[in-house]
Amino acid sequence: xxxxxxxxxxxxxxxxxxxxxxxxxxxxxxxxxxxxxxxxxxxxxxxxxxxxxxxxxxxxxxxxxxxxxxxxxxxxxxxxxxxxxxxxxxxxxxxxxxxxxxxxxxxxxxxxxxxxxxxxxxxxxxxxxxxxxxxxxxxxxxxxxxxxxxxxxxxxxxxxxxxxxxxxxxxxxxxxxxxxxxxxxxxxxxxxxxxxxxxxxxxxxxxxxxxxxxxxxxxxxxxxxxxxxxxxxxxxxxxxxxxxxxxxxxxxxxxxxxxxxxxxxxxxxxxxxxxxxxxxxxx
Numbered sequence: 001x002x003x004x005x006x007x008x009x010x011x012x013x014x015x016x017x018x019x020x021x022x023x024x025x026x027x028x029x030x031x032x033x034x035x036x037x038x039x040x041x042x043x044x045x046x047x048x049x050x051x052x053x054x055x056x057x058x059x060x061x062x063x064x065x066x067x068x069x070x071x072x073x074x075x076x077x078x079x080x081x082x083x084x085x086x087x088x089x090x091x092x093x094x095x096x097x098x099x100x101x102x103x104x105x106x107x108x109x110x111x112x113x114x115x116x117x118x119x120x121x122x123x124x125x126x127x128x129x130x131x132x133x134x135x136x137x138x139x140x141x142x143x144x145x146x147x148x149x150x151x152x153x154x155x156x157x158x159x160x161x162x163x164x165x166x167x168x169x170x171x172x173x174x175x176x177x178x179x180x181x182x183x184x185x186x187x188x189x190x191x192x193x194x195x196x197x198x199x200x201x202x203x204x205x206x207x208x209x210x211x212x213x214x215x216x217x218x219x220x221x222x223x224x225x226x227x228x229x230x231x232x233x234x235x236x237x238x239x240x241x242x243x244x245x246x247x248x249x250x251x252x253x254x255x256x257x258x259x260x261x262x263x264x265x266x267x268x269x270x271x272x273x274x275x276x277x278x279x280x281x282x283x
Contacts, residue, residue, distance in 0.1 A: 006098060007241075008034065009211040010234040011219050015191060016227035022046030023189050023232035026054045032098040033057070036232050038111050038189040040161065041089030048085035049163050052076050053093055065097050065106040066172045069162070073108075073170045076163030090163035094129060094187050096236060103185065106174035108132060109161050111189050114198075116205045118182040125202040128175050128185075132160035150197065156190065183238040184211060191229035195222040211235035 006029055014021040022039035024047070037053040039046030053072040060068035072093065080087050092109025105113045110131040117124045130136060134157040138144045144152065160170055184205070196204075196218065204221060208214035215235050222231050 006032070006239050007211055007237040008234060009215040010034075010232075011215050012232040013219060013223065013227070013230070015230050016223060018230060020044070020047065021230045022050060023191070023230040024050040024054050025187075025232050025234055026058065027234065028058070031061070033095070034187060034234050034236055035093060035095035036111050036187045036189055036234060037162075038092040038109065038191075038230070038232070039089065040091065041086055041163075045086035045089035046091070048079065049076050049089040049091040052079055052085075053091045053162055057093075057095065065095055065104055066174060069093060069095065069106055069108060069172045070169060073162040073164075073167075077165060080163065080165075088165070090161035092158065092161055092189070096185055096187060098179070098236065098239070101179050101239065102176065103179060104174055104176050105129065105185070106172055108170050108172055109158050110156070111187070112193055114186040114188075114201065115177070116184045116186060116202070117180065118206070123202055123206040125198055125205065127198065128177075130173065131158070132171065132173075133158050156194075179238040179240055181238060181240040183241065184214070185236045186233060187236070188233040189230060191227075191231035192218065192222050192233050194229060195225035195227065195231075211237050 008027060008029060010025050010027055012021060012023050012025060024037050024039070026033065026035045028034070035054065035057060037050040039050030041049055052075050056072035056075045057068045060071055063071065076090065079085055080089055092111040094105065094107040094111040094113050096113065097104045105128050107113065107129045110133050113128040115126045115128050135149055135152045135155050137159065139146065139149055149155070162170060164170065200221065201218070204217050205214055208217055215233055218233055219231060
């Protein structure tokens with residue numbers, strides 16, 4: 001049976017073009033709950049909306065994930081009507097709930113979840129969510145092809161968000177699955193996926209040794225690619241993945257070349273050199 005708590009790592013960054021960070025995230029491993037929320041509505045209002053979403057889900061302990069997300073939609077609407085934040089503020093959300101060997105991912109907007117499964121031949125990356133966006137509607141209707149999505153000028157126009165005053169209820173989509181060994185689930189705002197395509201995400205995940213190192217590498221890569229928006233991401237590891245002693249040791253080896261053998265050789269050479277220097281000084 002899987003362990004009750006899952007290993008995870010998370011990070012958020014304002015990016016290189018914005019002064020404020022409207023994203024937020026929540027990690028509650030003791031309750032098997034993680035989320036990423038991407039606020040919108042201008043300076044301060046976006047932060048307020050995403051924080052309301054986070055805090056509302058924190059309070060909805062006995063609700064289903066869909067019910068909790070609907071409650072967060074109502075909470076954002078109520079706050080705006082009472083002068084908290086600003087009219088028109090809103091937020092996306094992507095949330096993961098894990099219980100035993102089962103997991104559920106639910107979302108509204110264009111924040112995404114991916115399932116990464118490690119295999120020796122390069123791994124497998126599967127997008128679990130489907131954006132609530134104008135471009136996704138065009139793709140579904142056949143008006144554009146897959147190759148036109150990433151470069152489309154209206155890529156960031158979303159059709160659903162928490163706090164939309166035009167909707168009494170939002171459309172909360174969800175997927176369910178069973179954890180397998182050597183899997184991670186990635187939750188992220190569009191600040192990550194606007195900078196890194198699925199192929200680059202898969203490459204970086206494959207060459208990472210732990211959720212912590214993967215989060216660090218993904219964030220750095222997104223910033224190097226432009227960092228045009230706030231960037232938030234979380235990686236949650238399957239409860240069936242128990243790191244070996246060698247795996248734990250690998251986490252302490254510095255990432256230099258991105259190749260384990262080369263990194264270990266460089267790290268070993270550095271340690272040997274240090275020991276020789278210490279020996280020479282001690283003589």
